[in-house]
Amino acid sequence: MQNRADSERIKSYYWNEGYELTNKLEEADLVVINTCVIRESAENRAYGLINQLKVKSYKLKVVVTGCLVGTAIRQKKIRALKAKFPEVNEFLPITKFDYPNPPLRDKTKAAMIPISSGCNHFCSYCIVPFARGQEISRDIEGILKEVDWAIKDGFKEVVLIGQSVNSYNDGKFFELLEKVAKKPLEKVSFISSNPWDFSDELIKVIAKYKNIDRLIHLPIQSGDDEILKKMNRGYTRAFYLKLVDKIKKEIEGVRISTDIIVGFPGEDEKAFQNTVKLCEKVNFDIAYINKYSPRRGTVSAKIYADDVPMAEKKRRWMVLEKLVNEKELL
Numbered sequence: 001m002q003n004r005a006d007s008e009r010i011k012s013y014y015w016n017e018g019y020e021l022t023n024k025l026e027e028a029d030l031v032v033i034n035t036c037v038i039r040e041s042a043e044n045r046a047y048g049l050i051n052q053l054k055v056k057s058y059k060l061k062v063v064v065t066g067c068l069v070g071t072a073i074r075q076k077k078i079r080a081l082k083a084k085f086p087e088v089n090e091f092l093p094i095t096k097f098d099y100p101n102p103p104l105r106d107k108t109k110a111a112m113i114p115i116s117s118g119c120n121h122f123c124s125y126c127i128v129p130f131a132r133g134q135e136i137s138r139d140i141e142g143i144l145k146e147v148d149w150a151i152k153d154g155f156k157e158v159v160l161i162g163q164s165v166n167s168y169n170d171g172k173f174f175e176l177l178e179k180v181a182k183k184p185l186e187k188v189s190f191i192s193s194n195p196w197d198f199s200d201e202l203i204k205v206i207a208k209y210k211n212i213d214r215l216i217h218l219p220i221q222s223g224d225d226e227i228l229k230k231m232n233r234g235y236t237r238a239f240y241l242k243l244v245d246k247i248k249k250e251i252e253g254v255r256i257s258t259d260i261i262v263g264f265p266g267e268d269e270k271a272f273q274n275t276v277k278l279c280e281k282v283n284f285d286i287a288y289i290n291k292y293s294p295r296r297g298t299v300s301a302k303i304y305a306d307d308v309p310m311a312e313k314k315r316r317w318m319v320l321e322k323l324v325n326e327k328e329l330l
Contacts, residue, residue: 001161005112007034008103015104030061035068037131050085065092067131099142102149110157111150115143119163124232124299128163137169160190166197174202181209189213195235195243207251219259223278224271227264244282257286263313264292265304272316279324287324289317
């Protein structure tokens with residue numbers, strides 16, 4: 001979602017520079033590649049696309065932006081990136097495309113509105129802090145102005161997005177959420193929230209405003225304390241269960257979705273079963289389940305052996321998929 005919102009902002013930037021959109025490469029004067037590096041496969045696709053443009057005979061100005069550029073800048077490897085792809089005219093940080101103009105939004109049901117960028121939490125498996133830097137919150141006036149732009153454009157739903165939205169402005173996300181919920185909107189959603197900053201004030205605001213989405217995304221990643229510690233998630237199984245219990249008691253009709261990683265280094269069968277038992281206890285509505293793969297540049301890839309066989313990761317994935325996402329089919 002963050003990349004999609006960034007792409008809408010990039011389109012607006014170049015539109016205001018006098019460019020027009022085209023879906024035909026042979027008609028283009030400029031191609032902007034907005035990169036993602038969350039997974040190495042995504043980074044490799046970006047390299048492939050740049051190489052594909054190189055072998056074409058189109059006379060294009062090529063601009064590369066997004067996480068690939070952010071990572072290279074922070075790792076002081078931007079010169080090496082430029083040397084590797086001399087055909088690229090500009091490597092621009094995503095901060096180049098800031099917020100002075102309304103985004104050129106796709107005709108989707110909900111308007112994606114970033115409220116922060118970057119992350120301070122450094123989960124051991126995640127590249128985001130290295131790609132996007134430390135967490136920076138947008139000013140509340142700018143966010144509310146963007147909400148008003150979206151309403152003026154006919155949107156009745158907005159999604160507030162950030163790597164950890166409830167960290168917004170040192171834990172004052174509940175204040176922003178209340179201001180947005182007071183706008184003439186049918187639905188206000190937010191993603192992603194994390195357990196460590198899900199405050200009592202936030203729970204009260206969600207309970208108070210009926211137009212705030214009752215599906216709350218609350219990543220757990222693992223139901224085992226030792227694995228959570230290795231992931232550097234900063235909470236325990238008991239803390240998470242207590243928080244979910246409080247949310248369910250205070251917010252009528254609430255549903256919980258989550259993220260889970262199976263096969264993290266050191267996850268034996270006992271640790272996996274702790275995740276299974278947690279899923280049974282919480283009764284998640286949706287779980288986005290990922291099979292662990294080492295991401296070059298992250299702490300977990302540097303210090304932990306990828307010691308769970310892929311066949312076992314697939315089995316664990318299927319167990320949770322059937323338990324959570326296919327339970328209505330059973």
